[in-house]
Amino acid sequence: MMKNKTQKNRHVYWNPYFGGFLLGLLIILTFYLTGRGLGASGALKSGVVTIVDTVAPTHAESNAYYSKFIKEDESPLNNWLVFEAIGVLLGAFLSGAFTGRLKLQVEHSPKITSKRRLLFALGGGTLFGLGAQIARGCTSGAALSGMAVLSVGGFITMVFIFGTGFVVAYFFRKNWI
Amino acid sequence: MGPLIPNGLIPMDWNYVIAIFIGMAFGYILEASGFSSSRKLAGVFYGYDFVVLKVFFTSAVVAAIGLYYMDYLNWVDISQLYVHPTYLWAAIIGGMIMGVGFLAGGFCPGTSFCGAAIGKIDAMVFTGGIMLGIFVFAEAFTVLEPLFDSSNYGNITLMDTLNMSPYWIIFIFTIIAIVSFGISDKIRNKVKKVFY
Numbered sequence: 001m002m003k004n005k006t007q008k009n010r011h012v013y014w015n016p017y018f019g020g021f022l023l024g025l026l027i028i029l030t031f032y033l034t035g036r037g038l039g040a041s042g043a044l045k046s047g048v049v050t051i052v053d054t055v056a057p058t059h060a061e062s063n064a065y066y067s068k069f070i071k072e073d074e075s076p077l078n079n080w081l082v083f084e085a086i087g088v089l090l091g092a093f094l095s096g097a098f099t100g101r102l103k104l105q106v107e108h109s110p111k112i113t114s115k116r117r118l119l120f121a122l123g124g125g126t127l128f129g130l131g132a133q134i135a136r137g138c139t140s141g142a143a144l145s146g147m148a149v150l151s152v153g154g155f156i157t158m159v160f161i162f163g164t165g166f167v168v169a170y171f172f173r174k175n176w177i
Numbered sequence: 178m179g180p181l182i183p184n185g186l187i188p189m190d191w192n193y194v195i196a197i198f199i200g201m202a203f204g205y206i207l208e209a210s211g212f213s214s215s216r217k218l219a220g221v222f223y224g225y226d227f228v229v230l231k232v233f234f235t236s237a238v239v240a241a242i243g244l245y246y247m248d249y250l251n252w253v254d255i256s257q258l259y260v261h262p263t264y265l266w267a268a269i270i271g272g273m274i275m276g277v278g279f280l281a282g283g284f285c286p287g288t289s290f291c292g293a294a295i296g297k298i299d300a301m302v303f304t305g306g307i308m309l310g311i312f313v314f315a316e317a318f319t320v321l322e323p324l325f326d327s328s329n330y331g332n333i334t335l336m337d338t339l340n341m342s343p344y345w346i347i348f349i350f351t352i353i354a355i356v357s358f359g360i361s362d363k364i365r366n367k368v369k370k371v372f373y
Contacts, residue, residue, distance in 0.1 A: 013217075016231035019210030023232060024239025026202050031244055032252075033187065033195055035180030036259040038203055040287035041307060048311045065318040083193045087200020088287065089294045094201070095208035096295030104296040107215055107373070121215075121299040124282020125289065125306020126313065127274050132286065133314035134325060135271025137261060139285040142268070144233065146261035148240035150334040150346060153263035157272040161285075162221075164276025169222040172280040176219040177371055 012099050027148050034080070037145020041129065041138040043085030045069070049076040111174055120175060179253035204291055213291040215283025215299060216373035222280060224368035227361040234354040241347050265328035282306065 013019075030038055049069045053060040053076065060066040069076050096102045108117035132138040135157050137146070143161060146154015181187045182195075210232050211217045220226025248255035279285060284292060284303045292300025314321060335346050 013211035013228070014206075014209045016210060016228045017235050019206055020232040020235025021239055023203075023206050023210075023236035024243065026199065026206065027236060027240035028243040028247070030199050031240075031258050032179040032247065033181050033199075034192070035183040035257055037261075038199070038287075040285070040290060041311075044286065044304070044307050045311050048308050048315065052312070052315070063315060063318065064322065065315040080192060080196045083196035084200035084203070085290060087197040087202075088204035088207075088290045089200075090197070091201035091204025091206075092208035092213060092291035092294035093204075095205045096213065099209070101208075101213070101295050104298065106298045107292075108299065109216065109373075117299050118302050121282045121284075121303040122306045122309075124278045124280070125284070125303035126310040127278030127306075128282060128285060128303075129278075129307035129310020129312075130314050131271045131274030131276075131278060131310075132307070133271070133311055134267050134274065134321065136264065136267065138275065138287070139233075140287045142261050144237060147237040148244060149255070149258050149260050150241060150336065150343060151261040151263065152330065152333045152335055152338050153265075153268045154261045155335065156263070156265070156268040157275075160269050160272025161276045161279060164273040165222050165279050168277055168280050173223065175281075176216060176283070177223050177225070 012101075024148075027145065030145075031148065036080075037141065037148060038084070039081045039137065039141035039145070040085065040088070041132040042081035042141060043079070044129070045133070046076045046079045046082050109174070109176055117175070120172075178251060179247070180257055183257060203287070204294065207288060208291045208295065212288040213295050213297060213300070214373065215288075215292065215297075216371070218285075218288060219280070219283050220371065223371070224364045225371040227358075227365060230361055231358060234357060238347070238351050238354050241350065245343055245347060260332040260334060262332050263330040264326070265330060267325055267327070270324060278310075 027037060049066050052066055053070055060070060106114040106117055108114060128138065135142050139161060143154055143158035147158060178184065182189065182192055211228050217226050218229055221229040244253065244255060247253040282303045284300055286307055289300045289303040293304050336343050339346065
């Protein structure tokens with residue numbers, strides 16, 4: 001019964017070339033309308049700047065990084081990528097709702113515990129956030145949108161994200177296979 | 178001629194409304210393609226699921242062909258589009274840190290939003306981690322600033338670096354993508370299936 005459900009779920013995802021084609025069209029539309037590409041980590045940056053600016057405004061204004069994004073009369077959350085990220089949450093929720101994938105759970109390999117999965121998720125997220133700031137964008141903003149307009153930096157970031165992934169995959173294998 | 182909003186053909190007031198709709202399409206496509214599952218995403222690194230490679234390369238190739246074709250038809254002025262700037266060492270080091278983060282956490286920012294939206298607690302924790310990482314970066318900015326601002330080559334494209342026409346570059350990129358799809362299918366047939 002359980003296995004049946006798992007096997008069935010595996011096939012409800014779109015064909016990857018169909019998904020990729022639609023995503024390509026969406027990138028074209030986004031550039032055509034706004035002149036820029038898609039993004040993801042930028043919205044969280046706005047969130048962090050807002051939190052720090054609320055909790056410790058003098059610290060935020062004296063910090064050379066936060067202060068780049070603080071404006072006199074406008075919240076850092078008043079930003080294109082923040083609205084786009086809200087849309088991402090809505091869109092993913094709708095897709096999950098239509099296909100019956102809405103479920104509160106910790107997804108992990110049967111070889112590891114939920115606690116271990118969450119600890120690695122926290123550590124991995126922290127590294128990703130740090131790396132995305134250094135590279136001025138993540139897989140969406142730097143790699144994907146960069147590659148669409150043949151940006152050298154976009155290709156370099158993509159090669160090093162995935163290249164490093166393959167190099168370190170061996171050390172993390174227990175978490176996934 | 179596009180881009181429409183920067184050229185004033187669509188009023189600026191629509192910018193955030195459009196942002197929400199574009200985001201919804203982005204999230205819908207990612208979730209429907211399986212990007213809300215960390216074990217599916219990690220498959221590309223172990224050879225049991227290549228959805229990341231296929232979706233990522235297909236979309237980049239489609240977007241590059243489409244944008245350059247629209248430029249050729251004078252529907253969009255490609256020189257007005259934002260080109261992600263190249264800070265060589267920041268792109269390399271940042272990419273490497275993100276690569277380790279990907280394998281440890283199983284998501285990237287956009288995919289973790291999708292996972293969080295359908296109730297994956299690991300994705301919510303990953304998203305919190307990203308915010309922590311951004312905080313660490315900002316607090317350590319004086320130390321990291323030399324790396325962040327060094328080796329700036331500006332908004333260069335592969336045409337500048339390789340000294341080739343964009344059409345040839347896109348053609349070669351497309352061939353590389355198709356060959357990689359073929360190789361990935363061969364690898365997947367040899368690798369033990371993983372169920373998740």
